[in-house]
Amino acid sequence: MTSLKATIIEIFQLGSEIAGVLDLPVKYWPLTGQYLPCQRVDGGSDGQPTHLFRVVGDLDVLNLAPIPEDWSPGDRLVCTPPQGHGFALPRSAQRVGLIPFKVSPARLLSLAGTALSQRAAVSLFYEAAPPVDWLERVSSQVEILPLASLQENPDWLDYLAVDLEQSAIPEFMDRINTRDLHCGGQVLVRTDMPCRGLGDCGVCAVHTRRGWRYACADGPVFPMEEVFHVAG
Ligand code: FES
DSSP states (O other): OOOEEEEEEEEEETTTEEEEEEEOGGOOOOTTTEEEEEEESSSSSOOOOOEEEESSOOSSEEEOOOTTOOOOOEEEEOOOOOOOOOOOOOOTTTEEEEEOSSSSSHHHHHHHEEEETTTOOOEEEESSSSOOHTTTTSSTTTEEEGGGGGGGGGGGSEEEEEEEEEHHHHHHHOOOGGGOOOOOOEEEEEOTTTTTTSSSSOEEEEEETTTEEEEEOOOEEHHHHHHHOOOO
Protein backbone atom coordinates (compact mmCIF):
# COMPACT_ATOMS: atom_id res chain seq x y z
CA MET A 1 0.00 0.00 0.00
CA THR A 2 1.16 3.55 -0.75
CA SER A 3 3.05 5.24 2.09
CA LEU A 4 2.55 8.96 2.53
CA LYS A 5 4.86 11.30 4.37
CA ALA A 6 3.51 14.26 6.32
CA THR A 7 4.63 16.72 8.97
CA ILE A 8 2.61 18.07 11.86
CA ILE A 9 2.34 21.82 11.28
CA GLU A 10 0.41 22.81 14.36
CA ILE A 11 -1.24 21.26 17.40
CA PHE A 12 -4.17 22.65 19.39
CA GLN A 13 -6.73 21.62 21.97
CA LEU A 14 -10.19 20.82 20.68
CA GLY A 15 -12.52 20.13 23.59
CA SER A 16 -11.09 17.10 25.37
CA GLU A 17 -9.04 16.04 22.33
CA ILE A 18 -5.76 17.20 20.87
CA ALA A 19 -6.01 18.10 17.20
CA GLY A 20 -3.36 18.90 14.64
CA VAL A 21 -2.79 20.29 11.17
CA LEU A 22 -0.94 18.10 8.66
CA ASP A 23 0.70 19.16 5.40
CA LEU A 24 -0.61 16.20 3.40
CA PRO A 25 -1.38 16.79 -0.31
CA VAL A 26 -5.07 17.58 -0.81
CA LYS A 27 -5.69 14.45 -2.89
CA TYR A 28 -4.98 12.35 0.23
CA TRP A 29 -7.23 14.25 2.61
CA PRO A 30 -9.81 11.96 4.22
CA LEU A 31 -13.50 12.68 3.83
CA THR A 32 -15.35 13.37 7.05
CA GLY A 33 -15.74 9.94 8.64
CA GLN A 34 -12.85 8.27 6.81
CA TYR A 35 -9.73 7.61 8.84
CA LEU A 36 -6.07 8.18 8.12
CA PRO A 37 -3.74 5.62 9.77
CA CYS A 38 -0.56 7.46 10.80
CA GLN A 39 2.60 6.59 12.72
CA ARG A 40 5.37 8.85 13.90
CA VAL A 41 8.62 8.25 12.08
CA ASP A 42 11.09 9.27 14.77
CA GLY A 43 11.04 7.24 17.96
CA GLY A 44 8.18 7.20 20.39
CA SER A 45 6.23 4.21 21.54
CA ASP A 46 4.01 3.95 18.48
CA GLY A 47 3.35 0.26 17.97
CA GLN A 48 0.10 0.63 16.06
CA PRO A 49 -0.93 3.43 13.73
CA THR A 50 -3.18 6.10 15.16
CA HIS A 51 -6.42 6.62 13.24
CA LEU A 52 -6.88 10.31 12.59
CA PHE A 53 -10.26 11.74 11.61
CA ARG A 54 -11.11 15.04 9.93
CA VAL A 55 -12.37 17.60 12.45
CA VAL A 56 -13.86 21.08 12.36
CA GLY A 57 -11.88 23.81 10.63
CA ASP A 58 -11.58 25.77 7.43
CA LEU A 59 -12.21 23.69 4.33
CA ASP A 60 -8.73 24.47 2.98
CA VAL A 61 -6.90 23.26 6.13
CA LEU A 62 -6.45 19.60 7.11
CA ASN A 63 -7.41 19.44 10.78
CA LEU A 64 -7.23 15.95 12.25
CA ALA A 65 -7.77 14.32 15.64
CA PRO A 66 -7.13 12.62 17.99
CA ILE A 67 -3.40 13.46 18.02
CA PRO A 68 -1.52 11.41 20.67
CA GLU A 69 -0.26 13.44 23.64
CA ASP A 70 3.42 12.82 22.86
CA TRP A 71 3.25 14.10 19.26
CA SER A 72 4.54 17.61 18.61
CA PRO A 73 4.66 20.20 15.83
CA GLY A 74 7.46 19.28 13.42
CA ASP A 75 7.08 15.53 13.99
CA ARG A 76 7.24 13.56 10.77
CA LEU A 77 4.60 10.94 10.13
CA VAL A 78 4.15 8.07 7.76
CA CYS A 79 0.52 7.52 6.79
CA THR A 80 -1.47 5.29 4.50
CA PRO A 81 -4.17 6.78 2.24
CA PRO A 82 -7.60 7.36 3.79
CA GLN A 83 -9.39 4.17 4.75
CA GLY A 84 -13.03 3.17 4.90
CA HIS A 85 -16.14 5.01 3.81
CA GLY A 86 -16.85 8.58 4.81
CA PHE A 87 -19.95 10.74 4.69
CA ALA A 88 -21.30 11.42 1.20
CA LEU A 89 -23.38 14.55 1.57
CA PRO A 90 -25.79 14.70 -1.41
CA ARG A 91 -25.20 17.82 -3.49
CA SER A 92 -28.96 18.31 -3.45
CA ALA A 93 -29.14 18.42 0.36
CA GLN A 94 -30.46 21.81 1.48
CA ARG A 95 -31.50 21.12 5.10
CA VAL A 96 -28.81 19.18 6.91
CA GLY A 97 -29.00 17.89 10.48
CA LEU A 98 -25.98 16.81 12.54
CA ILE A 99 -26.25 14.71 15.70
CA PRO A 100 -23.06 14.03 17.65
CA PHE A 101 -24.71 11.68 20.14
CA LYS A 102 -22.79 11.68 23.42
CA VAL A 103 -19.54 12.38 21.53
CA SER A 104 -17.60 15.49 20.60
CA PRO A 105 -19.15 17.48 17.72
CA ALA A 106 -15.67 17.89 16.17
CA ARG A 107 -16.05 15.30 13.42
CA LEU A 108 -19.55 16.22 12.29
CA LEU A 109 -18.74 19.90 12.31
CA SER A 110 -16.20 19.27 9.56
CA LEU A 111 -19.19 18.18 7.47
CA ALA A 112 -20.95 21.44 8.33
CA GLY A 113 -18.37 23.36 6.32
CA THR A 114 -19.11 21.24 3.25
CA ALA A 115 -22.86 21.67 3.71
CA LEU A 116 -22.57 25.43 4.10
CA SER A 117 -20.41 25.63 0.98
CA GLN A 118 -23.33 24.21 -0.99
CA ARG A 119 -25.65 26.75 0.66
CA ALA A 120 -27.49 24.23 2.81
CA ALA A 121 -29.05 25.20 6.13
CA VAL A 122 -27.27 23.29 8.91
CA SER A 123 -28.64 22.39 12.34
CA LEU A 124 -26.53 20.85 15.08
CA PHE A 125 -28.68 18.89 17.52
CA TYR A 126 -27.00 18.68 20.88
CA GLU A 127 -27.93 17.16 24.23
CA ALA A 128 -27.06 20.32 26.08
CA ALA A 129 -25.50 23.62 25.08
CA PRO A 130 -22.02 22.91 23.65
CA PRO A 131 -19.12 24.08 25.83
CA VAL A 132 -18.21 27.74 25.32
CA ASP A 133 -14.85 26.91 23.72
CA TRP A 134 -16.82 25.10 21.01
CA LEU A 135 -19.06 27.98 20.16
CA GLU A 136 -16.18 30.03 18.79
CA ARG A 137 -15.32 27.17 16.41
CA VAL A 138 -18.85 26.74 15.09
CA SER A 139 -19.90 28.94 12.20
CA SER A 140 -22.60 31.44 13.17
CA GLN A 141 -24.53 30.03 10.23
CA VAL A 142 -24.97 26.72 12.08
CA GLU A 143 -28.14 26.62 14.16
CA ILE A 144 -27.68 24.87 17.51
CA LEU A 145 -30.80 23.15 18.78
CA PRO A 146 -31.64 20.77 21.61
CA LEU A 147 -31.78 17.15 20.55
CA ALA A 148 -35.32 16.90 21.88
CA SER A 149 -36.50 19.37 19.24
CA LEU A 150 -35.54 17.10 16.36
CA GLN A 151 -38.85 15.33 16.13
CA GLU A 152 -41.00 18.44 16.46
CA ASN A 153 -40.63 19.09 12.75
CA PRO A 154 -39.91 15.64 11.27
CA ASP A 155 -40.27 16.66 7.61
CA TRP A 156 -37.80 19.52 7.71
CA LEU A 157 -34.48 17.70 7.22
CA ASP A 158 -33.48 16.17 3.92
CA TYR A 159 -30.20 14.68 5.21
CA LEU A 160 -29.09 13.62 8.68
CA ALA A 161 -25.57 12.70 9.82
CA VAL A 162 -25.07 10.95 13.16
CA ASP A 163 -21.86 10.21 15.06
CA LEU A 164 -21.91 7.81 18.01
CA GLU A 165 -20.16 4.97 19.77
CA GLN A 166 -21.36 1.54 18.72
CA SER A 167 -22.41 0.87 22.32
CA ALA A 168 -24.74 3.90 22.20
CA ILE A 169 -26.82 2.66 19.26
CA PRO A 170 -29.62 1.13 21.43
CA GLU A 171 -29.91 4.31 23.50
CA PHE A 172 -29.97 6.45 20.38
CA MET A 173 -32.81 4.36 18.96
CA ASP A 174 -34.72 4.75 22.23
CA ARG A 175 -34.42 8.52 21.93
CA ILE A 176 -34.78 9.12 18.19
CA ASN A 177 -36.90 7.23 15.72
CA THR A 178 -35.10 8.01 12.47
CA ARG A 179 -37.90 6.44 10.44
CA ASP A 180 -40.17 9.29 11.59
CA LEU A 181 -37.81 11.86 10.10
CA HIS A 182 -38.52 11.00 6.45
CA CYS A 183 -34.98 11.81 5.34
CA GLY A 184 -31.92 9.93 4.22
CA GLY A 185 -28.76 9.91 6.22
CA GLN A 186 -25.60 8.22 7.37
CA VAL A 187 -24.08 7.25 10.68
CA LEU A 188 -20.45 7.18 11.79
CA VAL A 189 -20.08 4.20 14.12
CA ARG A 190 -17.14 4.62 16.49
CA THR A 191 -15.48 1.37 17.50
CA ASP A 192 -12.00 -0.02 17.98
CA MET A 193 -10.38 -0.95 14.66
CA PRO A 194 -7.13 -2.71 15.57
CA CYS A 195 -6.39 -4.38 12.22
CA ARG A 196 -7.46 -1.50 9.95
CA GLY A 197 -9.47 -3.19 7.24
CA LEU A 198 -7.51 -6.41 7.04
CA GLY A 199 -10.56 -8.27 8.32
CA ASP A 200 -8.36 -10.32 10.64
CA CYS A 201 -9.82 -9.62 14.03
CA GLY A 202 -13.55 -8.97 13.77
CA VAL A 203 -13.35 -6.52 16.67
CA CYS A 204 -15.04 -3.79 14.63
CA ALA A 205 -18.07 -5.89 13.55
CA VAL A 206 -21.33 -3.91 13.35
CA HIS A 207 -24.74 -5.55 13.12
CA THR A 208 -26.53 -4.21 10.03
CA ARG A 209 -29.50 -5.14 7.88
CA ARG A 210 -27.04 -6.81 5.53
CA GLY A 211 -25.55 -8.89 8.32
CA TRP A 212 -22.33 -8.26 10.21
CA ARG A 213 -20.13 -5.64 8.60
CA TYR A 214 -16.65 -4.43 9.48
CA ALA A 215 -16.49 -0.78 10.47
CA CYS A 216 -12.87 -0.64 9.32
CA ALA A 217 -13.66 -1.62 5.73
CA ASP A 218 -17.44 -1.35 5.17
CA GLY A 219 -17.75 1.74 7.40
CA PRO A 220 -17.08 3.43 9.67
CA VAL A 221 -19.84 5.47 7.99
CA PHE A 222 -22.89 3.39 7.13
CA PRO A 223 -26.28 4.22 5.63
CA MET A 224 -28.54 5.11 8.54
CA GLU A 225 -31.23 2.61 7.58
CA GLU A 226 -28.70 -0.25 7.68
CA VAL A 227 -27.66 0.35 11.25
CA PHE A 228 -30.73 1.62 13.10
CA HIS A 229 -33.76 -0.55 13.80
CA VAL A 230 -31.96 -3.78 13.07
CA ALA A 231 -33.73 -6.65 14.80
CA GLY A 232 -31.85 -8.68 17.37
S1 FES B 1 -10.36 -3.83 12.65
FE1 FES B 1 -10.09 -5.96 12.47
S2 FES B 1 -11.71 -6.56 11.15
FE2 FES B 1 -11.94 -4.44 11.35
